[in-house]
Amino acid sequence: MKTSELANLKVAIVGAGYGGAAAAKALSLLGATVDVYEQASEIREVGAGIGLRPSSMDMFRRWGIFDAIARVTSPSDYFEILTATGEPIMKDAWPGMDDYEVKTHTHLVHRNDFIEALVGALPEGMVHLGHKLETITDHGDRATLTFTNGTTAEADLVVAADGIKSTVRRELFSDQVPQFAGEHAYRAVVDADAAHGLVVDDNLRMYIGKGTKVYVLPLRHRNQMSFDITVLNPDGTWTPNVSKEEMLATIEGFDERIINTAKDLDWDKVNVRAVYDIDPVDTWHSDAVVLLGDSAHSMCHHQGQGANSAILDAGALAEALQQAESVKDALARYQAARKPVTDELQRISRQGWTEDELNDVFPGQKPATQKA
Template sequence: MQSSDLKNLKIAVVGAGYGGAAAAKALSLLGADVGVYEQATTIREVGAGIGLRPATLERFGQWGIFDAIAKVSSPSDYFEILTATGEPLMKEEWPAAGERKQTRLIHRGDFIDALLGVLPQGMVHLGHRLRTVQDKGGSAVLAFENGATVEADLVVGADGIKSVVRQRLFSDKGPVFSGEHAYRAVVPVDDTHGMVTDDNLRMYIGRGTKVYLLPLRHRGQVSFDITALCADSTWNPRVTKDDLLRTVEGFDPRLVDITRGLDMSTVNIRAVYDIDPVDTWHSDSVVLVGDAAHSMLHHQGQGANSAIEDAGALADALRAADSPREALAHYQAARKPVTDTLQAVSRQGWTEDAIDDVFPGQRPAGQQPAGQAPETSASGTAGTSAAAAAGE
């Protein structure tokens, strides 16, 4: 689209998470008039650490915000998978891409704060819980529970796994339970009993349980995540310290000690959900990005990175197309095949026996599969390429 047309474009972004904040930044750089509408009255991101991949960092470089992200993150060289007791299964450097030949580890809260911090003051409107969305062809109208209405030339639905935009216009299917729980906490490096000595992500695989140690060196902390099989599909289940200790039975005693030392009031506990692929992401004036379009399980670490790539691809499509409607079709054509694959791969999960399928030839010499029984969760077993698993 011509720059003059882009500057006359009014865009309403629903949601101020990763995808919404990134879309707001990318679209505002086109010169469009962008407003972000977030249901929360304060921004508070719970959870723990994530990895930002090279392609994501390339986008940040293009948008002029790489330094803001770098200040609150640490570079990482490789990803390592070990057995429950610490025997090495796989070690691979993160794939490089473009000029940003690194992966950076960051706390979710710091990431959201950094993204929102580079948006113009007054762009984000809190306390706007979406009630309805109507596509009128050349524009769309949002109605919020606080009584406000907003009409825009383009609405970007970035309102997460429970997206109202998706459910009103594109798919009435709800989130899908994976058969797992995720328990996440941030602990001081000094409380990890010597297990964290560098800036690299490690995953320990046991029978039905995966334990992640993701260093956040810039904070002097470590993201400690346990993903375990559990049939309880309650969205925010009640879990005790004894429950957590049972999930790490047989693991390295130091991992058990970290678990035993957790302050349960600081542990984020949730059942793990994703969504089935959505056939269509856009109408004439409304489009989905991030988890609203393709929420996926966390096993491959692709959720936040995919949301950032969506934002960049949407801005690219608007710049190149002759109209918003044409741009939305190009955006979906570019991104949906990628995220459909990542959703499927993420559902495959990880088991020790599957490491050779995921990373052929990467197992240390003489290290044979331990004969561990495969996981029986709904997510199945792994079977993707190293590049996809580690993030392209």
């Protein structure tokens, strides 16, 4: 689209998570008028760490916000997979580090620091908090949003970055619901000094025991460590009631440093969640409305690619708008570029467990996500 057409484009983004904030940055850089509508009354993310891959960091470089993001991260060289007791299984450099003009690391970041840095890079007044989308009406060449606070907004392009339970997806594109992955994740951020020697450098380590994976993600710039225990469990309650004793039982026989860190956890502060994803969605867009991030392709966290995919979606959408003749054409190009990649990531992100592990926890009745 021509620069003048992009300058006249009015964009409404639903959701100010990583996907919505990244899309707001990318599309406002094209010259479009962008408004972001977020249901929450403040911007906040669950306390846990994630890895921002080289491809995401390169996107930030192109958007002129590399330093603002890097400032709250630790650059990391590799990830390692070990047995429960710490014998190495594999160790690999993060893929993609040498794909750019300058070496680009994966950066480890606390989720809350990341959203603050990303939203902080948006122009003042772009994000409207306390706007929960209730309904969307697609008029073909534009769409109208109605919020529960009684206000409405109209835009030439609506980007639905409203997460795994997306209202826009349900209203316009698909009646499918989130799928329980048969897993729980217990997540906490602990002081590095209280991590019993687990924090030794800036690299991600995953320890694998039977039916349990422990992710140790250092956040040395904060003198902290993100600690995630993911276990097979048949209870699909979104916030399951699990005791500290039950959690400790899942890491029996693990490295002493992991057991001691887990014993010290203040259980009331641990984020306990059942893990959900969605099946691939056939159609991500109409002529004026498009899904982005988890609303389009929520995936399990085993590949650590959910946040990265949302950021790459934002870059691909901006590029498609620049290259296409019209919004309609751009949305088709965007889906063609991104959906094959995220379909595959969704598929492999479900492959975290062996048949033996699954049979132990789900005798005769595997979770739906493990049947394909």
